[in-house]
Amino acid sequence: MKEKLEQIKAEALRQIEESDALEKLNEVRVNFLGKKGELTAVLKSMKDVAPEERPKVGQLVNETREEIEKVLEESVRRMEKTVRDAKMRREVIDVTLPAKKNNVGHRHPNTIALEEVERIFIGMGYEVVEGPEIEKDYYNFEALNIPADHPAKDEQDTFYIDGDILLRTQTSSTQVHEMEKGRLPIRMIAPGRVFRADEVDATHSPSFHQIEGLVIDKNITFADLKGTLAKFAKELFGEDTRVKFRPHHFPFTEPSAEMDVTCFKCGGKGCRFCKGEGWIEILGCGMVHPHVLEMSGIDPEQYTGFAFGVGLERIALLKYEIDDMRLLYENDIRFLKQF
Ligand code: DAH
Numbered sequence: 001m002k003e004k005l006e007q008i009k010a011e012a013l014r015q016i017e018e019s020d021a022l023e024k025l026n027e028v029r030v031n032f033l034g035k036k037g038e039l040t041a042v043l044k045s046m047k048d049v050a051p052e053e054r055p056k057v058g059q060l061v062n063e064t065r066e067e068i069e070k071v072l073e074e075s076v077r078r079m080e081k082t083v084r085d086a087k088m089r090r091e092v093i094d095v096t097l098p099a100k101k102n103n104v105g106h107r108h109p110n111t112i113a114l115e116e117v118e119r120i121f122i123g124m125g126y127e128v129v130e131g132p133e134i135e136k137d138y139y140n141f142e143a144l145n146i147p148a149d150h151p152a153k154d155e156q157d158t159f160y161i162d163g164d165i166l167l168r169t170q171t172s173s174t175q176v177h178e179m180e181k182g183r184l185p186i187r188m189i190a191p192g193r194v195f196r197a198d199e200v201d202a203t204h205s206p207s208f209h210q211i212e213g214l215v216i217d218k219n220i221t222f223a224d225l226k227g228t229l230a231k232f233a234k235e236l237f238g239e240d241t242r243v244k245f246r247p248h249h250f251p252f253t254e255p256s257a258e259m260d261v262t263c264f265k266c267g268g269k270g271c272r273f274c275k276g277e278g279w280i281e282i283l284g285c286g287m288v289h290p291h292v293l294e295m296s297g298i299d300p301e302q303y304t305g306f307a308f309g310v311g312l313e314r315i316a317l318l319k320y321e322i323d324d325m326r327l328l329y330e331n332d333i334r335f336l337k338q339f
Pocket of ligand 1: 169172213250253283285308
């Protein structure tokens with residue numbers, strides 16, 4: 001019996017020694033120490049042993065079991081450590097690796113300029129509204145005092161969806177939508193995209209942006225227009241900026257004007273930037289034509305108003321000293337990042 005136990009032990013230790021995985025060690029445990037294992041079989045065969053021998057044999061079996069268990073336990077611990085170490089090595093983080101660059105975009109100069117304009121007018125109590133880019137001829141032309149045969153229609157040739165529906169050529173169409181709502185007074189700006197059948201060059205694009213402004217209330221005069229737009233120019237281009245109004249013609253305003261600002265590079269003395277003029281044209285404006293008010297259901301005897309329209313790209317180009325409008329549409333991140 002003793003020999004048999006020695007044999008079992010030797011075989012168990014040999015198998016433990018040979019095990020190269022935790023599953024193998026577990027197999028050894030089951031085979032030798034389990035309910036159907038070899039040692040249990042020995043215990044079961046105790047009935048063949050003489051009664052007086054039994055305690056001794058029992059003790060021997062227990063000792064063998066304990067020895068095998070001890071070695072098995074140690075092997076399991078060693079094996080687990082090896083597995084853990086390998087895992088740690090596999091999952092090690094090399095903190096000296098350069099970090100992945102997170103490439104975030106950059107706000108477009110148009111967006112920056114628009115937010116600046118919105119900030120200025122919101123500060124003066126204006127509301128920011130938007131109108132449709134696909135527009136009826138009526139809103140883009142007719143209701144703005146530009147009937148079918150008006151020469152101003154030629155200057156703003158556009159893309160027609162059909163005879164009556166077109167891509168708007170000017171944000172002035174939003175004036176009509178606002179007036180038709182029938183809520184007075186009105187104090188709004190309306191930024192948005194406009195379209196014209198223009199060839200692309202350094203100063204033209206078939207699609208660009210404007211910001212429209214409209215104020216309608218009782219007793220609004222040209223003095224309100226001047227004060228508001230002078231304030232706007234100072235906020236946008238600096239406190240020292242002066243403004244000048246030149247008479248002009250727009251069908252939907254009377255009187256009409258174009259506003260120039262003193263060149264913010266030379267302060268008005270004349271330089272390369274302002275082409276020696278000292279002044280830079282920035283917007284069109286005027287008192288809303290009584291017939292325009294009337295067509296949208298506002299009584300021109302009770303209400304007056306002023307309007308203005310400014311090119312967003314023009315502001316961005318001036319403010320950021322960009323000399324070619326096409327750069328604004330290429331969306332090259334190296335260009336955009338500079339602003
Ligand atoms: N809509 C005009 C244009 O595209 C700009 C303009 C001029 C708008 C005078 C106005 C205005 O509101 O009063 O050329």
